[in-house]
Amino acid sequence: MNVMTTLFRHMMAKRRFSFGVLPALCLLGYNPLQAAALVMPEELIGATEGFLEFSVEDYLERSEIQARYEISVNPLDPRLRLAACDSDLTQALESPAQPVGRVTVRVSCEGSTPWTIFVPAQVRLFSPVVVATRPLNRGDLLGPDTVALAEQDIGTLTRGYLTSTELVVGRKMTRPVRTGQALTPALLELAESIKRGDQVVISARSGGINVRMPGEALSGGTLGQQISVRNLSSQRVIKARIAGPGQVEVEM
Structure with a gap:
């Protein structure tokens, strides 16, 4: 066999593949153009960011929270291979219930080649809150200069x-x-407005008449609480509501 014969057979073999095998594969549902069409990681990240922006805006409006937000989507594996979707991608918050903190978004294609991927991200909400301006100990009373x-x-x-x-x-x-x-609310408690043994002023109201008399607190309490007080004029023990530091009231 000479060189020209070998070359001719090789060319015919390539021709049979090009014009014989390829149509057969297409009849079986294989489309080389579709096989090469893939969804890019950048598209998935963009879809996730857009969904989270809408979700965060809606959450802030519903919660009446004034805050600015930052969204960061975790990088996806560049080796990811997902078929291009022939319909709009759908997104849903997988976890947690609200778009705050570490979240997972479910991105899905519901087209002819369906698939689903879970994309992790983080949503940070920034808002002014009350903080301590210096170290504080248990029992410290908060003033304007401490917060x-x-x-x-x-x-x-x-x-x-x-x-x-x-x-x-x-x-x-x-x-x-x-x-x-x-x-936080759990870090604070109402300070006692009156302590046991404090000298207080008892106010007794009856119609338009207001009588004031000296008293002694027999127990301590905070604003609005009812404590036992001794009327130093009559030595009677009565129940009175704390109206302020050193002030108690009795309803007549």
């Missing part, structure tokens, strides 16, 4: 937070905190 507003990621404050310094001034710490730490 301030500072922006923090409220998504990490799972035990709650406070947004007004006016609501905490005059309250007492239940445990120590460090400088810059966000104050």
Whole structure:
């Protein structure tokens, strides 16, 4: 066999594959153009970011929270191979229930070649909250100089937070905190307005008449609480409501 014969047979073999095998594969449902069409990781990341932006805006509006947000989607494996979707991609929040903190978004194709992928991301919400301006100990009374507003990621404050310094001034710490730490409702309690043994002024109201007399607190309490008080004029023990530091009221 000479060289020309070998070359001719080789060319005919290639021709049989090109014009024989390829149509057969197409009849079996194989389309080389479709096989090469893949969804890019950038498209999945963009779909996830767009979905989370809408979800976060809706969450902030429903919750009436004033906050700015940052969304970061984790990088996807560049070796990922998903067929291009012939319909719009759908997204849903897989976990948690609200778009805050570490989240997972389910991205799906419901077209002729369906698939689903779970994309991890993180949503950070920043809002001014009440923080300590210096280290505080248990029992410390909060004043205007001990608290301030500072922006923090409220998504990490799972035990709650406070947004007004006016609501905490005059309250007492239940445990120590460090400088810059966000104050939560559980860290605060009402400070006693009156302590046992304090001298108080008893106000007794009856119609338009207001009688004031000296008294002694037999128990301590906070604003609005009812305590036992001895009327120093009559030595009678009565129940009175704390109206302020050193002030109690009795309904006649």
